[in-house]
Amino acid sequence: MTIIPEPTVRPFTEFVPGPSRGPVAAAAPRPRPQPAAPSAPTADDIYVEPGLTPLGAREANRSAVADLLRSAGVSFFTVRGTSDHGTVLAVAEEDREAVLGALFHGMGQYPGHLSVIDEQAVAPAGPRSSRDPRAWRGVRTAAAVQASWYRTDAGRHLVMGHEYGCAVEFWAWRGTHLVAPRANRVTWAVSGEGPNVLGAARLFSRLVSDHTPEHEAPALPTRPEFLVDCVEDIAFPVDAVYTWVDGNDPAWQQRKAAAKGEVYHAESASDARFISRDELRYSVRSLHMFAPWIRTIHIVTDDQVPPWLREDVPGIQVVSHREIFRDAADLPTFNSHSIESQLHHIEGLSEHFLYFNDDMFIGRPVTPHAFFTPSGKARYFPSRNRIPQGPVVDTDTPVDAACKNNRLLLRERFGRVITQPMEHIPYALRRSVMEEAEQAFPQAWERTAASRFRAMTDLSTTSSLGLYYAALTGRAQPATMPFTYLQLAVPDLADRLQRLLDGRSQDSFCLNDAFSTPEDIEAQQELLDGFLNAYFPVPSPYER
Structure with missing residues (x-):
């Protein structure tokens, strides 16, 4: 630095x-x-x-x-x-x-x-x-x-x-x-005759789209020969979707306390899963700084609005669970798998979109090509880990149980076996693929949507099933990306955050928290505040 x-x-x-x-x-x-x-x-x-x-x-x-x-x-x-x-x-x-x-x-x-x-x-x-x-x-x-x-x-x-x-x-x-x-x-030569013409800003940088504000990327004077759509250009819109919860909200805590359902795994009940550390504010900043080609940001919540968010600015909107769940009886829900199964129902959502957990960040300027091919295929990022063999057992984590359920459905339909979960990198999804997958597995999908807490029968629709369904139907392909996954409950958290800040060499990173104790949280928050403000010091237009 x-x-x-x-x-x-x-x-x-x-x-x-x-x-x-x-x-x-x-x-x-x-x-x-x-x-x-x-x-x-x-x-x-x-x-x-x-x-x-x-x-x-x-x-x-x-x-x-x-x-x-x-x-x-x-x-x-x-x-x-x-x-x-x-x-x-x-x-x-x-x-x-x-x-x-x-x-x-x-x-x-x-x-x-x-x-x-x-x-x-x-x-x-x-x-x-x-x-x-x-x-x-x-x-x-x-x-x-x-x-x-x-x-x-x-x-x-x-x-x-x-x-x-x-x-x-x-x-x-x-x-x-x-x-x-x-x-x-484009070309080695242009005609020297005639006046310049204006060319859309996206022609001159893949960091820009037709939805980037004009004051940030104005049209530029150029020659007619450059006004062509090349085979490697991405002209289709890409949205971003977040799921977010403020676990400190008393109204939300009351809904959670009144909800019926059993928590089968300690990770499911961990309060760390619902803590809002203000990561969403900084993740949105990361999009503003490093992915200005995003068309619209959709923040999916349980009738909550981040206190810092301006809702009157074009390019961002808050979406209630009530707007996307097909069956109102499934609400309220406190299960991310359940919420993720309904994201493709967002009204006005683009065909191509990125799904972010609020602890995922873009770490440096990236183009949409990092997540989609020019022909529209999604890119997915398989993990070096492996899905455990065998059926779901009581000792499985929620992630492993969902992956096993995904594997069973995909093997029955396509005769192929998935072996890898996905890295914690923003998930590149296609709305039509998610709709098709929901129609292909209606009972398992409905069961996941109805699970108020993480359950043994859940699917992980956005982080695994939807991506592999796209791959097996020719609409997605594997890829790699420089990224970092950092679990906050590590003893050397300060050193790891500093290395990430000094290097700024990752396209994306995830600051995940599933096992922190109440004693950990205060010390972690001080470190996170310093890190996030240093990495993303410039407020986005969506902040009050």
Whole structure:
């Protein structure tokens, strides 16, 4: 985690470039290609950005470079580059001197970072401070240069660096066409005639969808050749669904006390299963920061609303159990298996959706491709564990019992045996598959829905059965993802949380709690508060 001294960090709230001072001074001789160590950012090179997100850093860098090009009178268009994090602008080779002059002047006023992109280099050059003369070596012959201004949040927990920068490519004229100096996702050449057109933001980054707010990802000027839907594009909407309960709510506690049903396993009765540690707030923050392509977030509750949640903001809604259960007699229920069996009944839910427990988080920017293929297949993530052999027995955990029940149904229908449960990674589901599976196993499905507490006869519909049903009918495929599963009742919890925070290298992680004692909870909460606020310091638009 980068530590930035507070007194020397300057606000970066506006970038208004002045006129270009002309060409860059004569560049030093081109060095022999070698791996270049990037210069470490100093406090003066990092700017405080309230409400910082990766998408916001990317757009701010693009906007700053675009303003510099306009100030120099340089025409440009946006390229569908190969990176989802940054942006690529194309200019004609003949404008190189004006471009370099504008960048040199602008980055003199507001120091940033620059890297030279040389397709012939043995290793890519790392970014250097724009105040370092070495940053400008080779700019006269480079295929492209990338500019960025490092940003941090007000608490200095995040640093958005050069990967969110804006590259400027120098395209050469070949007759009436402009030819790219390096590969992009669509074409090597575009017509140099005619005006630019606006292209949807999702064309230029897979971190963006048509449902990402326009102020976060505006349409960009480009060439008509880039306005195509490629075979690898995902254009269908993806929703997110959470199940959430506030176990401290007296009204909910009263309903639970009055409910009839026997608890067969100690894990089922553990109060830790119903504790709200405010994880949902931070999980939603993780979507806002790292999965801004999500269309709508659905929070399924037992007539509860998180106290921090704004319900008047588009893109999120609270769904009552009463709205999705086919049989009202099954309510109230305190069984996650029961609730999960009804999620595909949410009105308006997209065909493709991700199901999150409230203790699951996205850990860094991910694209929808991590969970779905462009053709619409879901990806699932088998665990390294194995489902125990044999029928359900009294010593089985609720998870193992449900997996065994899933296995029996799938073997009877498809003649295949499932052997692995799923990792605690957000479950990529298709609504039509869940509806079909419910119709295929109506009695077992109804029995699960009617179980007020976890029972030996439960199915785990979202975390196993629905995924394997999709796989066995050709609508899902196995995949892998960098992730961490952390059980909170471990003695070295502080060290594990710190490693997770320092690395920020996981696409997703789960902070699971099933066995904590009342004595554990207070100490855990202090650690969690510090960790979650440091990992996800920026409030989402859905918070009061």
